[in-house]
Amino acid sequence: MVVHEALKRSLAPEDKRGLKTFSQTDGLDGLISLLMHDIFGGEILKTHKKKSWHFYNRIEGERVDFTAPDIDSSYEDNKFEDIPSTPDETYEYFELEDYSPVFIRFIRTFEEAIGLENYKTGWAS
Numbered sequence: 001m002v003v004h005e006a007l008k009r010s011l012a013p014e015d016k017r018g019l020k021t022f023s024q025t026d027g028l029d030g031l032i033s034l035l036m037h038d039i040f041g042g043e044i045l046k047t048h049k050k051k052s053w054h055f056y057n058r059i060e061g062e063r064v065d066f067t068a069p070d071i072d073s074s075y076e077d078n079k080f081e082d083i084p085s086t087p088d089e090t091y092e093y094f095e096l097e098d099y100s101p102v103f104i105r106f107i108r109t110f111e112e113a114i115g116l117e118n119y120k121t122g123w124a125s
Contacts, residue, residue: 002113007032007066010105029057029067030093036066037087044090047081055090058082070102085106 011028019032033044033055042059056065 002110003036003093003125004066006106006109006113009109010058010102031099032066033057033085033103034087034090034099035106036064038103039106044085044087045082046085047079047083053085053093055085056080057092066110 030053034055036042037044040057040059042057042064044055044065045058046053046055046056054067056063056067058064063082063111065080
């Protein structure tokens with residue numbers, strides 16, 4: 001719940017004006033799955049969606065699709081294929097300059113709510 005709220009605030013309309021891509025079909029799911037992978041670890045997975053891929057995560061063995069409320073109803077009827085993906089592959093589906101501003105806003109928002117000290121991260125030294 002806190003993660004969804006932090007994502008929502010990080011991608012709020014007043015914040016997204018600088019994003020080059022924002023709709024789910026233009027890479028929001030790829031950007032979010034990479035963001036969650038970089039912060040919380042786990043795996044990036046993908047499944048076929050119409051003519052492209054849909055990206056999501058598996059964290060501590062549980063499939064988590066942080067864009068689920070945003071996907072269309074025809075997708076909800078499809079099964080997840082859980083095809084392994086990589087961070088490099090997700091980069092192909094969004095503008096790289098969009099990642100850092102969303103990452104920073106998410107970290108600030110999440111830290112305000114919970115803090116990150118309890119999470120093992122791949123980006124901290």
